[in-house]
Amino acid sequence: MNIYQNILLAKKEGKKLLAVLIDPEKIDLENIAIFFEKVHQSIATHIFIGGSTDENNQTENVVSEIKKTTHLPIVLFPGDVSQISEKADGILFLSLLSGRNPEYLIEQQIKAAPILKNIHLEILPTGYILIDGKKETATQKVSNTKPIAQENVDLILNTALAGEFSGKKLIYxxxxxxxxxxVNNSIINVVKKNLSIPLIVGGGIRSKEQLDITFNAGADIVVIGTAFEDDETFFEDLKK
Ligand code: 1GP
Incomplete structure (x- = not known):
């Protein structure tokens, strides 16, 4: 089974998925083996790799090292076309649907197309929706777009639906x-109820309690990065 079929199966069976997000600019290559011992004892099911920027072009090295260490599926979550590595298993082929910057709606995707055509990454078309998390993030700065206010539930929902109707396989x-x-529970709830494709939620989730709340609200996959970067003992709370 490929990555997407596994996500669909988990959704059908009500099994929740946790992606550990690794930022190539932040991970210490020397620490990967120890970090992954903790990952493997936890409920993590996927590894996402990416960041808004990768100034030293570390993605390829980081993916190679991680590939040696884990059998969990490695999915690229690229900030731009430079962050593609054929050593990964799949790629979130993102369109920033909440923004109106053509560079991240279609230009980067056109640049990535000839690269992806010649390698064997599983492509996961993903509608990416930035929601105001009350902190100006690197994604906002790099993409030069504004997030949608959490109060604007209709716009968030309609953006997610437009993503599904235009063929995205995942909404993030x-x-x-x-x-x-x-992201507020009521938003997750409404989007989940109206969407038939799997829903990814991430950003600012730092505790087991918050993770459970997010799953219960309807997320099929939750992505956590910063909380693991700040404190690896967080894996202790997420043991299998
Ligand atoms: C960011 O959704 C991911 O793109 C994860 O966010 O780093 O806040 O966990 P955190």
Missing amino acids: LEAGSGATVP
Whole structure:
């Protein structure tokens, strides 16, 4: 089974998925083995790799090292076309649907197309929706777009639906890395009820309690990065 079929199966069976997000600019290559011992003892099911920027072009090295260490599926979550590595298993082929910057709606995707055509990454078309997490994030700065206010539930829902209707296979509600406020439960709830494709939620989730709240609200996949970067003992709370 490929990555997407596994996500669909988990959704059908009500099994929740947790993606550990690794930022190539922040991970210490020397620490990968120890970090992954903790990952493997936890309920994590996927590894996402990416960041808004990767100034030293570390993505390829980081993916190679992680590939040696884990059998969990490695999915690229790229900030731009430079962050593609054929050593990963799949790629979130993101369109920033909440923004109106053509560069992140279609230009980067056109640049990525000839690269992806020649390698064997599983492509996961993903509608990416930035929601205000009460902190200006790198994604906002780099993409030069504004997030949607959490109060604007109709716009968030309609953006997610437009994503599904235009063929995206996943919708990602993103409060931004290190968000002060994660995506509100009522938003997750409404989007989940109206969407038939799997829902990813991330940004600002820092505790087991918040993770459970997010799953219960309807997220099929939750993404956590900063909380693990700040304190690896967080994995202790997420043991299998
Ligand atoms: C960011 O959704 C991810 O793109 C994860 O956010 O780093 O706040 O966990 P955190």
